[in-house]
Amino acid sequence: MARSIVTLTTDFGSSDHYVGVMKGVILNINPEAEIVDICHDIHAYDVLEGAFAIAQAYRYFPPRTIHLVVVDPGVGTARRPILVAADKYYFVAPDNGVLSLVFDREENALVRHITSNHYFLEPVSQTFHGRDVFAPIAGWLSRQVETDKFGEPITDFVRFHVPPPKRVTDRLLKGMILRVDRFGTLVTNITPEDLPQLFAENPPDFKIIVGKMEISRLKTTYAQGAPGEVFAILGSSGYLEIAANRASATTTLGVSKGAEVGVIFT
Amino acid sequence: MARSIVTLTTDFGSSDHYVGVMKGVILNINPEAEIVDICHDIHAYDVLEGAFAIAQAYRYFPPRTIHLVVVDPGVGTARRPILVAADKYYFVAPDNGVLSLVFDREENALVRHITSNHYFLEPVSQTFHGRDVFAPIAGWLSRQVETDKFGEPITDFVRFHVPPPKRVTDRLLKGMILRVDRFGTLVTNITPEDLPQLFAENPPDFKIIVGKMEISRLKTTYAQGAPGEVFAILGSSGYLEIAANRASATTTLGVSKGAEVGVIFT
Amino acid sequence: MARSIVTLTTDFGSSDHYVGVMKGVILNINPEAEIVDICHDIHAYDVLEGAFAIAQAYRYFPPRTIHLVVVDPGVGTARRPILVAADKYYFVAPDNGVLSLVFDREENALVRHITSNHYFLEPVSQTFHGRDVFAPIAGWLSRQVETDKFGEPITDFVRFHVPPPKRVTDRLLKGMILRVDRFGTLVTNITPEDLPQLFAENPPDFKIIVGKMEISRLKTTYAQGAPGEVFAILGSSGYLEIAANRASATTTLGVSKGAEVGVIFT
Numbered sequence: 001m002a003r004s005i006v007t008l009t010t011d012f013g014s015s016d017h018y019v020g021v022m023k024g025v026i027l028n029i030n031p032e033a034e035i036v037d038i039c040h041d042i043h044a045y046d047v048l049e050g051a052f053a054i055a056q057a058y059r060y061f062p063p064r065t066i067h068l069v070v071v072d073p074g075v076g077t078a079r080r081p082i083l084v085a086a087d088k089y090y091f092v093a094p095d096n097g098v099l100s101l102v103f104d105r106e107e108n109a110l111v112r113h114i115t116s117n118h119y120f121l122e123p124v125s126q127t128f129h130g131r132d133v134f135a136p137i138a139g140w141l142s143r144q145v146e147t148d149k150f151g152e153p154i155t156d157f158v159r160f161h162v163p164p165p166k167r168v169t170d171r172l173l174k175g176m177i178l179r180v181d182r183f184g185t186l187v188t189n190i191t192p193e194d195l196p197q198l199f200a201e202n203p204p205d206f207k208i209i210v211g212k213m214e215i216s217r218l219k220t221t222y223a224q225g226a227p228g229e230v231f232a233i234l235g236s237s238g239y240l241e242i243a244a245n246r247a248s249a250t251t252t253l254g255v256s257k258g259a260e261v262g263v264i265f266t
Numbered sequence: 267m268a269r270s271i272v273t274l275t276t277d278f279g280s281s282d283h284y285v286g287v288m289k290g291v292i293l294n295i296n297p298e299a300e301i302v303d304i305c306h307d308i309h310a311y312d313v314l315e316g317a318f319a320i321a322q323a324y325r326y327f328p329p330r331t332i333h334l335v336v337v338d339p340g341v342g343t344a345r346r347p348i349l350v351a352a353d354k355y356y357f358v359a360p361d362n363g364v365l366s367l368v369f370d371r372e373e374n375a376l377v378r379h380i381t382s383n384h385y386f387l388e389p390v391s392q393t394f395h396g397r398d399v400f401a402p403i404a405g406w407l408s409r410q411v412e413t414d415k416f417g418e419p420i421t422d423f424v425r426f427h428v429p430p431p432k433r434v435t436d437r438l439l440k441g442m443i444l445r446v447d448r449f450g451t452l453v454t455n456i457t458p459e460d461l462p463q464l465f466a467e468n469p470p471d472f473k474i475i476v477g478k479m480e481i482s483r484l485k486t487t488y489a490q491g492a493p494g495e496v497f498a499i500l501g502s503s504g505y506l507e508i509a510a511n512r513a514s515a516t517t518t519l520g521v522s523k524g525a526e527v528g529v530i531f532t
Numbered sequence: 533m534a535r536s537i538v539t540l541t542t543d544f545g546s547s548d549h550y551v552g553v554m555k556g557v558i559l560n561i562n563p564e565a566e567i568v569d570i571c572h573d574i575h576a577y578d579v580l581e582g583a584f585a586i587a588q589a590y591r592y593f594p595p596r597t598i599h600l601v602v603v604d605p606g607v608g609t610a611r612r613p614i615l616v617a618a619d620k621y622y623f624v625a626p627d628n629g630v631l632s633l634v635f636d637r638e639e640n641a642l643v644r645h646i647t648s649n650h651y652f653l654e655p656v657s658q659t660f661h662g663r664d665v666f667a668p669i670a671g672w673l674s675r676q677v678e679t680d681k682f683g684e685p686i687t688d689f690v691r692f693h694v695p696p697p698k699r700v701t702d703r704l705l706k707g708m709i710l711r712v713d714r715f716g717t718l719v720t721n722i723t724p725e726d727l728p729q730l731f732a733e734n735p736p737d738f739k740i741i742v743g744k745m746e747i748s749r750l751k752t753t754y755a756q757g758a759p760g761e762v763f764a765i766l767g768s769s770g771y772l773e774i775a776a777n778r779a780s781a782t783t784t785l786g787v788s789k790g791a792e793v794g795v796i797f798t
Contacts, residue, residue, distance in 0.1 A: 003563060007552065011447035013307075014280065014546065017323040020273065020304030024326030027302070029268060031328045035302070036559070036567070038552030041545075044449050045512050057549040060556030060663070062563045073512050128485045128502035131326070164362025182545030183576050221608025221658045236660030246577045246605050279573075279714035280546065283589040286539065286570030290592030291566070297535060297594045301568070310715050339778050392753045397592070442673025464604045466640035 002032045004142035005062060009043040009054050010070040010130065018128070022070075022135040025121060029139030034137060038067075045073040047098050048162075055101030056237050058089055068138045069093040076126030081114040081133050082157060083141070083150050090147070092138050093128070097158040104161075115151040165190050165261075173263045177210075178239070180256055183222075184248025186210065188261050190240040195263060199234060208232050209262040210242050211255040228252065269300045270408035271328060274476050275320050276336040276396065278307040286395070288336075288401040291387060295405030304333075311339040313364050314428075315445060318372050319365030324355055334404045336358040342392030347380040347399050348423060351413050358404045360395070363424040381417040421455075421480065431527075439529045443476075444505070446522055449488075450514025454527050456506040461529060465500060474498050475528040476508050477521040494518065535566045536674035537594060541586050542602040542662065543574040550660070554602075554667040557653060561671030568593075574660050577605040579630050580694075581711060588769050590621055600670045601625040608658030613646040614689055615673070615682050622679070624670045626661070629690040630709060636693075647683040697722050697793075706797045709742075710771070712788055715730030715754075716780025718742065720793050722772040731766060740764050741794040742774050743787040760784065 006026055012018040023035050038057050042050045050071035058067050072079075073095040084091040084099060086106035093099050095113070103109060114133070117124070119140050124132040137150060165175030165188075175190040192199045198218065199205060208215040219229045225231055228247045235241035242249050242261070250256050272292055278284040289301050304323050308316045316337035324333050328438060331354075338345075338360045350357035350365060352372035359365050361379070380399070383390070383420060385406050390398040431441030431454075441456040458465045464472060464484065474481040484498045491497055494513045499516070500505035508515050516522050538558055544550040555567050570589050574582045582603035589600050596621075604611075604626040616631060617624040618638035627645070635641060646665070649656070650670050656664040669682060684717050697707030697720075707722040724731045730738060730750065740747040749763045757763055760779045767773035774781050774793070782788050 005559060005563070009552070009557075013446075014305065015307040016446070016447045017305055017319040019393070020275070021321040021326050023302050023304075024273075024323060024328075024331075027271060027300075027331075028326060028328045034559075036555050037303075037554070037569075038555075039546065039549055043549040044514075053549040053552070055558060057552040060553050060560060062556075065556075065559075074487075074489045077489045099606045125502045127499065131502065181548045182543075182550070186354070221606075223606045223609045233659065236657050236663065248576075250464070277714075280571065281573040282713045283571055283585040284714070286541070286568070286585070287592050289568050289570075290539075290589060290594075290597075293537060293566075293597075294592060294594045297537070303569075310780075340753075340755045343755045378733040391768045393765065397768065 001021050003032065004030065004140050005034045005036060005065045006138050007036045007038045007057070007061065007065060007067045008040070009042065009050060009057070009067065010040045011044050011046060011050065012070070012130070014040055015167070018130065022129050025131055025135035026139040029136060032208040033139065033142045042071050045071070045240070047071050047073070047096055050098045052179060054091075054099070055105065058091075058102060061089070061103075063088040065091070066090045066138050066141050068090065068094065068134055069098050070130040070134050071098050072129060075129050081129065081137070082154070083112045083137060083147060083214045084111045085097050085112075085147050090141060092134050092141065095158050097160045097161045100159045101162065103159050111154055111157045112147060112151045113154045116149060117148070162189055165194050171265045175261045177255065177257055177261060177264070180250045184244065184250040186242040186249050186253070186255060187235060187237060188240045188242070190261065190263065191238055192234065195240070197265070198240075200265065205266045207264045207266060208242070209264065210259065211253045213253055215242065236248045269298065270296065271300045271331045272304065272404050272408050273304045273308070273323070273327065273331060273333045274300045274314060275304040275308065276306045276322070276334065276497045277310050277312060277316065278306050278336070278396070280306055284396065284414045287397050291397055291401035292405040292408070295402060296408045299405065307354040308337050311337070313337050313339070313362055316364045317367045318445060320357075321371065324357075324368060324426065325354070325371075329354040330356070332356045332358065332404050334400055335364050336400050337361065337364050337403045338395060341395050343446050344449070347376060347395065347403070349378045349380050349403060349407070349413060349416050351376045353380075358400050358407065360410060361424050363426045366425045367428065369425050376413075377420055377423045378413060378417045379417070381416060385416070428455055431460050438529045443521065443523055443525045444529060446516045450475070450516040450522060451501070451512065452508040452515050452519070453501060454506045454508070456527065456529065457504055458500065461506070464529065471532045472479075472506070473530045473532060475530065477519045479519055481508065491495060536562065536566065536662045536672050537566045537568060537597045538674050539568045539570045539589070539593060539597060539672045539684045540572070541574065541599065542572045542587070542675045543576050543582065544572050544602070544662070546572055554662050557663055557667035558671040558674070561668060562674045563726065565671065565674045574603050574691065575769050577603070579603050579628055582630045584711060586623075586631070586635065590623075590634060591637075593621070595620040596622070598622045598624065598673050600666055602662040602666050603630050604628065604661060607661050608651060613661065613669070615641045615646050615669060615679060615687070616646045617644075617679050622673060624666050624673065627690050629692045631695065635691050637760070638724050643686055644679060645686045648681060651682070659768050661740045669693040694721055703797045707759065707772075707793045709787065709789055709791045709793060712782045716776065716782040717767070718774040718781050718785070718787060719767060719769065720772045720774070722793065722795065723770055724766065727772070729797070730772075730795065737798045739796045739798060740774070742777070743785045743791065745785055749772065
């Protein structure tokens, strides 16, 4: 039998024992589980950022991988724990929208409200459900407990939509910076579907306005152009990015998450 | 046979090769070992912080897990390497008190001074015992070498006690901030045993004084109250915490590790 | 059959999904691969720093370990992906010099230009070869695909040399700070071979000049001397280091990477 893979995506950072405790709980239930860190440095409480990380990563794992996602500002409140069975993957998370971008890709996902508290780590605290609720569920699921043992299906789970860019005029589209990555690259909410002409073989002249800068070049690799030059590029996540050659666009432009991005065809 | 699990808790951070080297040494001795990171971002040289992390995490792992703890400001000096066999777990660490809080919970732990230098990685440096002493011992231990092969029992190992809160008057208890977690939550040294009335069903009126703030609310979840509101809560580690709803208490209060905390019944 | 170990060394940091995605790609090809993180916090684009990290760590792993190194500022350009078979280890990396210090130790390494694009993850992006090229190659290699299946040998691979210290006069050697580690220790490019007399049993009087400080003490452990005292020491990586007892030399001296270091015999 193939190993059970359990991935972890959290906002717990790396300076505390929280992630280690979750791993211990999973391994104590299933010592054969293979635990894989996706990312623990989601900004504290940032459910949207967590939603992006898991949506970008989950499809690259083997079928039957269990993805545990704990960005959980509402821990201890009435927000539900959920178990999601998608075509090839399982997800365990709080019902706060952190799986919204997974739902966008997984039309047939079946969402269950986890109520089977005999699987929980007792006594269940009101402050660390990663340890007491989510890790145990992932551990038991990795031991092939069937999903219907954990709770009933629900359809009223929380799901938000990434704010789409707005078409202001025929020639102007306004989007925003969704996140800034490790390299200082600014990831927008604009996709090729929003702006097919920009990514056409012979695109019309355009300006992308971010902060005080006007960008008129679209490149295909990060290393094109002069060192430090700022340009636009279609990034590996499928979004238009503003990047700088071997430099940080967020530092160069003084622009970060939430900033407006305008695309004008001239 | 179940896999041997070896956990790592260090102050080596994540920007150097040090942790990777330790993993290599363990796997070279036992390629079947399952290495699990607990935490590598203990503040440099902070033995107390390391003591907290391992004491919080170790019990959640499967029996026979080997916990390797390297916060070792005295590397190369006469401080001894030790191997601890507790009821269900093994610990390998420098003899500098980093296991003090484990000893508090493990009355029957047998502590050995590791002297069997034929297990070490030769030549043993005076600057990186994580690589040359501790990782090899963990590797061989994970291959079921018996603990008495590593050295003789000792009883004069280093052990410190977390400074307890002080009862100043019938109505005033003074404690301190032991650590600040990733969310900016201030973890005190005050437990329910120190202040049973605070955690009773109908607690008397009280004020908790931290920095310039007076807190008179005890909550049960981090998400209660208005966004940014500062309150007290019993945390998942078993200590009274000062937290802020979806915000950082250390930033809001301008208070960090070592600060005094007063609890007054009014 | 022994487990296949695949190590990861990147400049991808820990705040994004990039590392998680690479792990998923490897496990999807070989669910039995054992993935081990060496270091993901190489400074962005810093090929020299990546070269140091992998050169320090690789030899400690079991024979046949596959070392995947992705510090790749030229992603998407004409720089080649390479597969290196050394005596005991495999390496997969961009051909940008990041394996230079490995080549220094591995005289017999055979370097191949990876051209077998049927192993790649299609469609291959121009922005994330860690996901689309390097991780798949490591995954297939871990399934025992033979190295000659991936491409032809080359000899014109990129290889740089660490700038050696300069002997200015009989009594003066000038070196530089190559990197600063987590503890604030300054690692120079000076080895015992450059200055055998400094590491002799009875060294002559000397001064090491770094920033505005003159250091005349060579110690053998980090914990010697008064707290905060700055001194020289032969570090675990084999280079002369400038360190401070339980403190940060980079902070104390106001000196960091690239700074000049002079050694004068007086």
